[in-house]
Amino acid sequence: MEERGIFASINDVLAVNAKQVDRLGGAPQASSAAGDVDDTRDEAGVAQISGAAGSTSRAKVMTRYAARHNGPVGRARSGTDDRSITSGSDFLQLDIGDAPAGGRSQWLAERFRQAIADRRLPVGTRLPPSRVLAAELGVSRGVVTEAYRRLSEAGHIDGNRRSGTIVVSAPAAPPPARPTEPATPPTALFAGPPGVDVFDSLRVAPARIDLSPGLPDLAAFPRAAWLRAERTVLNTLAPADFGYGDPRGAPALRAAVAGWLARNRGIQADPDDVLIVAGVSQALSLLAQVLRDDGIASVAVEDPGSLGVRQHLRNWRLDTTPIPVDAQGLRVDDLRASGARAVVLTPAHQFPTGVVLDGDRRRQLARWADAGGLIIEDDYDAEHRYDRPPVPALRSWLPDHVCYTGSVSKLLAPAIRVGWVLAPARYRDALVNAKRNADLGNAALPQLVLAQMITSGDLERQLRLLRRRHVRRRDAMIAAIGAHLPTATVHGAAAGLHLMITFDSAVDDAALASAALANGVKVQPLSWHSQRAGRPGLVLGYAASSPADIEAGIAVIGQVLRRGVTPARARTPRALADQPAVADQPQALADQPQALADQPQALADQPQALADQPRARTGRPRRNSRAAPTPTR
Numbered sequence: 001m002e003e004r005g006i007f008a009s010i011n012d013v014l015a016v017n018a019k020q021v022d023r024l025g026g027a028p029q030a031s032s033a034a035g036d037v038d039d040t041r042d043e044a045g046v047a048q049i050s051g052a053a054g055s056t057s058r059a060k061v062m063t064r065y066a067a068r069h070n071g072p073v074g075r076a077r078s079g080t081d082d083r084s085i086t087s088g089s090d091f092l093q094l095d096i097g098d099a100p101a102g103g104r105s106q107w108l109a110e111r112f113r114q115a116i117a118d119r120r121l122p123v124g125t126r127l128p129p130s131r132v133l134a135a136e137l138g139v140s141r142g143v144v145t146e147a148y149r150r151l152s153e154a155g156h157i158d159g160n161r162r163s164g165t166i167v168v169s170a171p172a173a174p175p176p177a178r179p180t181e182p183a184t185p186p187t188a189l190f191a192g193p194p195g196v197d198v199f200d201s202l203r204v205a206p207a208r209i210d211l212s213p214g215l216p217d218l219a220a221f222p223r224a225a226w227l228r229a230e231r232t233v234l235n236t237l238a239p240a241d242f243g244y245g246d247p248r249g250a251p252a253l254r255a256a257v258a259g260w261l262a263r264n265r266g267i268q269a270d271p272d273d274v275l276i277v278a279g280v281s282q283a284l285s286l287l288a289q290v291l292r293d294d295g296i297a298s299v300a301v302e303d304p305g306s307l308g309v310r311q312h313l314r315n316w317r318l319d320t321t322p323i324p325v326d327a328q329g330l331r332v333d334d335l336r337a338s339g340a341r342a343v344v345l346t347p348a349h350q351f352p353t354g355v356v357l358d359g360d361r362r363r364q365l366a367r368w369a370d371a372g373g374l375i376i377e378d379d380y381d382a383e384h385r386y387d388r389p390p391v392p393a394l395r396s397w398l399p400d401h402v403c404y405t406g407s408v409s410k411l412l413a414p415a416i417r418v419g420w421v422l423a424p425a426r427y428r429d430a431l432v433n434a435k436r437n438a439d440l441g442n443a444a445l446p447q448l449v450l451a452q453m454i455t456s457g458d459l460e461r462q463l464r465l466l467r468r469r470h471v472r473r474r475d476a477m478i479a480a481i482g483a484h485l486p487t488a489t490v491h492g493a494a495a496g497l498h499l500m501i502t503f504d505s506a507v508d509d510a511a512l513a514s515a516a517l518a519n520g521v522k523v524q525p526l527s528w529h530s531q532r533a534g535r536p537g538l539v540l541g542y543a544a545s546s547p548a549d550i551e552a553g554i555a556v557i558g559q560v561l562r563r564g565v566t567p568a569r570a571r572t573p574r575a576l577a578d579q580p581a582v583a584d585q586p587q588a589l590a591d592q593p594q595a596l597a598d599q600p601q602a603l604a605d606q607p608q609a610l611a612d613q614p615r616a617r618t619g620r621p622r623r624n625s626r627a628a629p630t631p632t633r
């Protein structure tokens with residue numbers, strides 16, 4: 001297969017490099033021909049990069065060379081005497097003007113020696129061919145070969161015709177580490193109200209088992225299909241396609257997304273209605289700017305609801321008015337009472353409860369929108385549905401009132417950073433302007449590859465594969481919760497990538513998450529996602545972990561809970577800490593009970609629907625939709 005061909009060449013390259021270092025054993029081996037590098041081969045590589053078709057072996061050389069250096073060295077230049085382009089090299093930022101007259105080789109050797117000593121050029125690095133470096137520095141090739149000869153004699157580099165010149169040993173111990181701030185224990189991130197970088201801190205916190213929500217099975221990323229699609233795209237692209245494009249996105253992707261949404265979400269849209277963005281998060285950021293310009297300073301959000309969503313809105317100085325969620329979804333009467341002109345909600349699979357917005361609430365919401373309200377529909381993981389009927393998007397029947405957004409973050413991987421927005425006509429131009437001002441449009445290649453994945457059916461196949469895997473993982477998590485956390489209530493099992501569990505007792509869920517992390521298991525406390533006080537709980541992602549890890553992770557949480565968690569040090573109640581000034585508070589928020597101090601009160605105040613959920617208290621929890629509080633429409 002073609003893909004194997006590519007992997008094979010990359011592996012070849014790595015293997016050759018490894019062998020080279022291995023053969024040398026990291027020990028100095030002076031070569032009589034140090035610096036006598038294969039310039040012909042590299043010039044051929046340069047030609048390859050600058051556009052000519054070439055053999056695989058040429059590509060290999062450039063691949064390894066480019067990957068090993070900080071800056072571009074291979075430039076399309078004809079020979080050593082063309083000195084008009086630069087008088088220095090990006091490589092180590094060498095400027096020959098710094099060298100003393102008559103001592104250039106010594107100066108160059110010393111610069112290399114320093115770079116090898118401080119690990120800017122670690123053992124195994126391939127140095128630029130002497131002819132290329134000489135051309136860049138504007139010196140004769142002899143200056144560079146002499147510098148390489150000195151380094152070789154000192155045992156720091158080794159060169160041969162086949163593999164070029166390689167760093168083989170460092171001259172001195174690495175410089176002492178710079179004094180750093182005392183390391184903050186990762187568990188400290190649970191000690192106060194979550195800051196804007198809380199998800200970054202959690203992501204890099206070391207843990208044996210990661211049950212963070214929001215990720216599909218990343219190990220299942222369809223690498224071969226992606227490569228196939230990328231090759232198809234690259235084979236057909238015209239030079240103009242590498243230029244600046246339409247800020248709304250590549251026409252091919254906008255058409256493919258329109259088709260995808262029609263098939264999977266019941267949305268009828270013209271490709272011209274589709275704006276390609278860098279994920280739901282960028283959609284929210286752009287919208288926030290547009291809404292502010294429209295005089296909207298406050299947006300209603302679900303409570304509990306995504307902390308990340310709130311952070312994006314607040315970054316653009318929009319207040320986020322919490323509206324309670326119960327077993328039917330967002331409480332539209334509370335939304336109306338709040339006076340908000342716009343609301344962000346997750347109707348197909350509410351984050352984090354998993355509740356589906358039911359038919360009656362949809363009708364209420366439509367009436368609210370008819371009176372001038374804007375619905376921002378975050379369809380973040382709607383395709384992941386296991387044992388409940390499909391729920392069409394609100395956008396499919398309220399196109400004039402709904403600004404719809406989704407992405408491939410939960411379908412393929414968040415790292416792709418591609419999503420879409422379908423706005424009501426009145427906001428469309430302003431959104432395109434905001435996107436243009438943000439970044440002139442998404443990167444073209446991933447858009448085109450994704451379009452190819454959609455039209456070839458590969459994305460559909462991926463979704464089917466993911467659903468099968470996710471169901472097994474979801475079932476493993478429910479079983480583990482039944483076994484290890486029998487007092488927990490399970491919510492939202494019928495769809496999505498995560499479960500929410502709640503506890504009736506006054507557990508400090510941030511302290512529980514902190515203790516779990518200290519024991520190697522990463523989870524998110526429900527209180528992070530709540531603005532008002534509510535029952536404590538955890539949000540547990542299952543899609544990205546194996547059933548064995550899920551079982552082990554939940555077992556750890558069970559042990560931690562049985563041992564008892566010490567409440568995290570005094571926290572500003574989350575419900576109030578990230579709210580705007582009291583004067584700006586809508587009545588609904590001003591009336592909230594205190595988040596932690598009044599815990600029993602908070603429990604009593606739970607929406608009835610959540611408090612009434614069936615729970616995994618005795619033995620194995622009932623499975624999926626029956627165990628879940630996710631009513632279908």
Ligand SMILES: Cc1ncc(COP(=O)(O)O)c(C=O)c1O
Pocket residue numbers: 213214278279280281282306308309346351378380406407408409414419
């Ligand atoms: C509810 C919700 N909306 C939106 C997002 C952001 O998704 P994206 O990667 O498309 O920006 C997330 C991320 O996890 C999420 O949980």
